[in-house]
Amino acid sequence: MADGSPVAADPPSRVRRRRSGMRRLLQRRSTVGVLFCLPMIVLIGGLVLYPACYALYLAMLNRRMTQFVGLGNFAFLLQRQTFRLVIFQSCLFAVSAVLLKAFFGFILAHLMSNIPSGRQRIWRGLLLVPWVIPLALSTLGWWWLFDPSYSAFNYVLQDLGFAPIPWLGVAWPARLCMITVNVWFGTSFFMIMYLAALKSVPEQLYEAASIDGAGTFQKMFYITVPMIRNIISVTVLYSLIVTFSNFDIVRILTNGGPEDKTHVFATYAFQVGIQSGDIPLGASVSLFMFPLLAVFAYFVLRNVTRRGKEMAL
Amino acid sequence: MSGAAAVASVPAPVRRSTMERRRLWALWGSYAALAVFVVTFLVPPYYVLATSLKTDADIAAQVGNPWLIHHVTFQNYIDLFMMPNFRGYFLNSAMIAAVTVSVSMVISVMAAYGLSRLGFKGSAVLGSGVFLTYLIPDSLLFIPLFQVVRMLGLINKVWCLALIYPTLAVPFCTWIMIGYFGSIPKELDEVALIDGAGYLRTLWSIFIPVALPGIIAATIFAFTVSWGEFLYPIAYLYSSDQKVLTVGIAGDLIRGDVFQWGKIMAGCVIAAAPPIVIYAFLMDYYIAGLTAGATKG
Numbered sequence: 001m002a003d004g005s006p007v008a009a010d011p012p013s014r015v016r017r018r019r020s021g022m023r024r025l026l027q028r029r030s031t032v033g034v035l036f037c038l039p040m041i042v043l044i045g046g047l048v049l050y051p052a053c054y055a056l057y058l059a060m061l062n063r064r065m066t067q068f069v070g071l072g073n074f075a076f077l078l079q080r081q082t083f084r085l086v087i088f089q090s091c092l093f094a095v096s097a098v099l100l101k102a103f104f105g106f107i108l109a110h111l112m113s114n115i116p117s118g119r120q121r122i123w124r125g126l127l128l129v130p131w132v133i134p135l136a137l138s139t140l141g142w143w144w145l146f147d148p149s150y151s152a153f154n155y156v157l158q159d160l161g162f163a164p165i166p167w168l169g170v171a172w173p174a175r176l177c178m179i180t181v182n183v184w185f186g187t188s189f190f191m192i193m194y195l196a197a198l199k200s201v202p203e204q205l206y207e208a209a210s211i212d213g214a215g216t217f218q219k220m221f222y223i224t225v226p227m228i229r230n231i232i233s234v235t236v237l238y239s240l241i242v243t244f245s246n247f248d249i250v251r252i253l254t255n256g257g258p259e260d261k262t263h264v265f266a267t268y269a270f271q272v273g274i275q276s277g278d279i280p281l282g283a284s285v286s287l288f289m290f291p292l293l294a295v296f297a298y299f300v301l302r303n304v305t306r307r308g309k310e311m312a313l
Numbered sequence: 314m315s316g317a318a319a320v321a322s323v324p325a326p327v328r329r330s331t332m333e334r335r336r337l338w339a340l341w342g343s344y345a346a347l348a349v350f351v352v353t354f355l356v357p358p359y360y361v362l363a364t365s366l367k368t369d370a371d372i373a374a375q376v377g378n379p380w381l382i383h384h385v386t387f388q389n390y391i392d393l394f395m396m397p398n399f400r401g402y403f404l405n406s407a408m409i410a411a412v413t414v415s416v417s418m419v420i421s422v423m424a425a426y427g428l429s430r431l432g433f434k435g436s437a438v439l440g441s442g443v444f445l446t447y448l449i450p451d452s453l454l455f456i457p458l459f460q461v462v463r464m465l466g467l468i469n470k471v472w473c474l475a476l477i478y479p480t481l482a483v484p485f486c487t488w489i490m491i492g493y494f495g496s497i498p499k500e501l502d503e504v505a506l507i508d509g510a511g512y513l514r515t516l517w518s519i520f521i522p523v524a525l526p527g528i529i530a531a532t533i534f535a536f537t538v539s540w541g542e543f544l545y546p547i548a549y550l551y552s553s554d555q556k557v558l559t560v561g562i563a564g565d566l567i568r569g570d571v572f573q574w575g576k577i578m579a580g581c582v583i584a585a586a587p588p589i590v591i592y593a594f595l596m597d598y599y600i601a602g603l604t605a606g607a608t609k610g
């Protein structure tokens with residue numbers, strides 16, 4: 001990634017000793033480099049960094065944005081039972097969904113690697129369909145499947161002699177439905193990442209282990225898992241960020257109901273900030289995500305750059 | 314000699330056949346388990362498609378198996394295309410996607426070239442920074458961006474999306490392109506520069522053609538992001554003529570408590586079709602784009 005930087009990082013004294021034409025070229029090269037990056041810097045500076053800092057400022061204003069209230073919004077939120085539930089639900093949603101996705105994705109990747117590679121294409125194609133459909137649209141489909149009076153799942157349940165379940169009308173079933181939709185959506189992403197990682201494990205390791213008499217599970221825990229640990233952690237952390245900040249599923253399935261018992265940070269911030277018009281409070285709700293996301297992001301970046309260095313060596 | 318060979322190979326086939334049988338079992342077991350997963354995964358898309366082909370009467374009747382289509386009809390699709398609002402959503406989505414993809418690709422290809430080849434002070438930090446921005450979710454920024462959009466006078470104007478969507482696409486596209494550009498041998502562009510080609514020309518006639526798979530993967534990513542985004546349009550757009558597909562379908566077809574499920578599902582099918590078609594034809598690029606985040610350093 002930083003392939004070009006050693007050129008510019010030469011100490012100035014050494015650069016000065018070279019021919020001045022070379023120096024001009026170097027100077028021009030780095031100036032051109034900055035120019036090439038300028039549109040991106042402007043875009044990210046103006047529409048990512050500036051809003052992020054602006055959010056900090058916004059979160060410290062009162063509702064009408066006339067007065068500075070310091071950390072008042074955060075304190076106010078933490079006192080509210082609804083918001084404490086939001087914290088609990090967001091963590092429950094993110095952790096259980098990511099664990100399930102990682103688990104099923106791992107199983108799927110191993111099933112896929114069992115079948116001959118010529119046949120993998122079609123199966124992979126079918127399994128990735130949930131990931132390809134825009135989440136907002138497929139969640140509409142799930143919403144219809146969970147519909148209180150027309151639920152097609154309840155038809156099956158009643159056919160088998162069970163009582164119908166009010167899927168989205170009661171807190172716990174609704175939370176499980178949210179998790180189900182997220183697992184359905186994201187499992188194949190984990191599978192694809194694991195498959196890519198599995199292909200990078202040298203076949204000789206497995207052969208050597210077989211000769212030494214290692215069983216399937218021993219091979220998995222002593223060869224596969226250590227070899228692909230880095231990709232597993234990057235995928236899990238990345239997925240934690242995306243799942244933790246998910247908006248589409250909850251907004252469409254329950255919109256936070258029943259009685260605000262399914263809200264997550266994103267939907268609660270939307271309800272408070274956009275729908276009720278309390279922009280500062282909404283900004284503080286979404287800022288509550290920031291510390292956790294920052295920690296996850298730090299570890300993703302560390303793993304990715306470490307991997308990049310390993311590959312460069 | 315042939316007799317000796319036959320005697321020597323007698324025990325071998327027996328052992329191999331048990332191993333082969335075990336492998337065959339593992340193979341068919343894997344197929345069976347995969348089939349279970351595929352069927353489970355495809356239940357919701359199937360049900361959406363099935364509902365979109367039903368008559369309103371069949372959907373409301375609540376008799377008979379809802380998983381089967383009793384009378385196939387395309388009325389829902391015809392009705393949707395007759396609705397000027399729906400055509401508007403589709404056009405809006407398409408316009409915004411076209412602008413987002415082209416703007417993001419220009420910005421990120423240039424930035425990736427600058428970062429991977431024209432190293433300057435701080436380019437390494439900037440590279441990591443780009444990756445970090447990719448990890449910032451939309452739900453963290455949509456409220457301050459609401460204020461920004463309002464200050465620019467773009468609330469309830471569909472074009473505000475063309476301004477904001479590149480922030481979702483550019484970081485990852487740049488990251489993918491840095492990976493692809495990094496794999497191009499340095500000699501190639503040095504030769505071009507010595508031959509007198511400028512930086513732009515080197516980028517245009519060497520880097521872009523050589524890294525075409527990366528360009529395709531990044532383009533697909535930018536398109537899917539812009540086509541499927543839900544939070545920004547629902548937060549910033551409220552009139553029917555400004556909405557895009559993802560928010561328009563649910564918003565416009567639900568009037569009070571009347572759910573026109575057949576039409577909603579038909580809308581979902583139409584809206585999901587472009588990404589699925591792209592995926593069907595360009596699956597390998599799609600997957601290359603997916604895995605680039607973690608496997609390309």
